[in-house]
Amino acid sequence: MKHQNYNAWLLSPTPFGAEIFAKAGFHSVTVDMQHGMLDFRTAIDCFRGIALHGSQPWVRVAANDPALITKVLDAGALGVICPLISTPKQADDFVKACHYQFDGGNRSFGPVRAALVLDDYVARSAKLITAMAMIETQEGFDNVEAIAATPGLNGLFIGPADLALAFGIAPTPENRDPDFLERIDHIIAAAHDAGILCGMFAGTPEYARDMLTRGMDMVSAVTDTQILLNGAQSALTALGGPTAKTHNGY
Template identity: 40%
Template sequence: MRENRLRTLFADKKLALNGWVSMGNSLLAEVLSHSGYDAVTVDLQHGLFSIEAAVSILQAISTTGAVPLARCSENSLGEINKLLDAGAYGIICPLVNTREDAEQFVRACHYSPRGGRSYGPARGVLYGGADYFTHANRTVLTLAMIETKLGLANAEAIMSVPDLDGIFIGPADLAIDMGLAPDNWKDKQVTDAIQSLVALGAQLGKYIGIFAGTVEMAQRMKEYGLDMVAPGTDIQLLRAEAQARIAALR
């Protein structure tokens, strides 16, 4: 089966940079994937497109060296199975608040006896290889999102779930749940939470990723020791570069 390079980078203690597709355009996803990211995530939670569109986006990412990931819209076995069958090499699951949520998520991502995933990886076999079934459970990456105060309080229980590879921090929703503005990542409540999750991940040997909406934030997260950083969505990158060029020419 094709290597999941994110696991190799994690083993080598190297930061992974993760692109983020929210516009639903396969050409844009292909361009983004050719830009040097280690992985690119197809976002079905906030992306304005359906799972049908996600298939062509995963195909576009797969023409490059970036690892194709997907964020499911919810903790649903049906949707997670479809995304994995379509060739996603990892799933980021939103709003995992309890150990039970994490167990449900992990079960959806793995074949028996480690889980309850149904067999039918039509495109997964094309991308992963003929021996997909043999190695899928050890290759697909499972990241549960911690983005609420409840999830933060239950972080150790969540990260202790067998076969959960790690977590992906949602700092905007975490800030909102703390009574802050979504972009207030510098508040001590948020930075303390992030650093505590990084420390816990190191203690438990778990993968820790985060979304960072700005370069400044991404650089700080790199300093904190995150394993994966997503430095903005396709929309944010397009807007920022357009504004920078316009400002330079005005």
């Protein structure tokens, strides 16, 4: 059976939470620097906790910006998920930012922490780093075969909420809209036809398992905030306490 990557997703600025995910056995833990509450300094502490227990530190960067991508790679990130890749040019720019000139990229040299913690980092960097382009717009979906063919790209990563919204479909944690699932299958096929991985953010572990059955190579199956909220609500329910609050402000 092919290797499947079980990924956990960190939204809160809690290096200890990142360490707990790694200790639990997830293959990789993604530090979300796009929508998460983490800054760069906290991300480095998360990388340490993740690697301590043998998991891979991944990052979703905030944008397709070479400076941001270089900074997280220099800090030791081994996987980079880049949002809003809609054209082959954007995909190529992303890949080039991940690799040094001798590997066909334009990444600036300065792997201060990465070279400290990973032996022969510079020579092995192209094999160590996994570059995943997010498909989450209509334009990205329409160009998915060309994006998947980008030299040096390691995978496509589906952003299900934005992809659903792009086609007028309501985003849900377990989206089973037939048109949405058809597009998911199309993206999986495009990735595998190009010989690269396909991953996806999943709203629940059950949905993640279904996506693996569907052909995904990687699933982000749980977030720290989801676990904390669900656990807190379950405890309150067991106590006969209040139900989840709704908010109209701070």
